[in-house]
Amino acid sequence: MKVKNFMALAIIVIIAIIMFFVIYEEGLYGTYENENGYYTIKFTSSSKCTWYQDDTFFYGNYKKTDNNKYELVIEGSGIYMDTHFIVEMSGKDLIITGGDIYKEWFIKK
Numbered sequence: 001m002k003v004k005n006f007m008a009l010a011i012i013v014i015i016a017i018i019m020f021f022v023i024y025e026e027g028l029y030g031t032y033e034n035e036n037g038y039y040t041i042k043f044t045s046s047s048k049c050t051w052y053q054d055d056t057f058f059y060g061n062y063k064k065t066d067n068n069k070y071e072l073v074i075e076g077s078g079i080y081m082d083t084h085f086i087v088e089m090s091g092k093d094l095i096i097t098g099g100d101i102y103k104e105w106f107i108k109k
Contacts, residue, residue, distance in 0.1 A: 028062065028070060028087070032094050032106035041072075041096075041106065049074075056080075062087065072098070 028043040040052040043062070051058040051074045060074035065086075072085040085098030094106040 028094075031109045033109055034096075034101075034104050034106050039101070039104070039106070041094075072096070 028049070031040065031042040033040045038053060041049055042052075043049045047061050047063060049060050049062055049072065051060060056077065058074045058077060058080065060072060062070045062072040065071050068089050070087040072087050074083045074085070076082045083099040085096050085101070088095040088097075090105075092108045094108075096104050096106055
């Protein structure tokens, strides 16, 4: 009986590990910086992110729109308005368009 319980537990653990990696790969993760270092974005969860520019942090959300793109909404603050971006995956890096940015290359750090 103990062997059956152990096997069932082992199968459950393996399935949980596989599900974790499938879910983890679905979202963006990590920190990215544009080529000149002016903008930085950090994806902190499956839907939250932090944008950095002009010595200021801005917080936002993102969601997947299709196989290779995400919609990103950064909340404005002070003189900055809310900004919508489209994020495209390019290998391990990103191409971001929105606001004053047009197809800016962001490199994973």
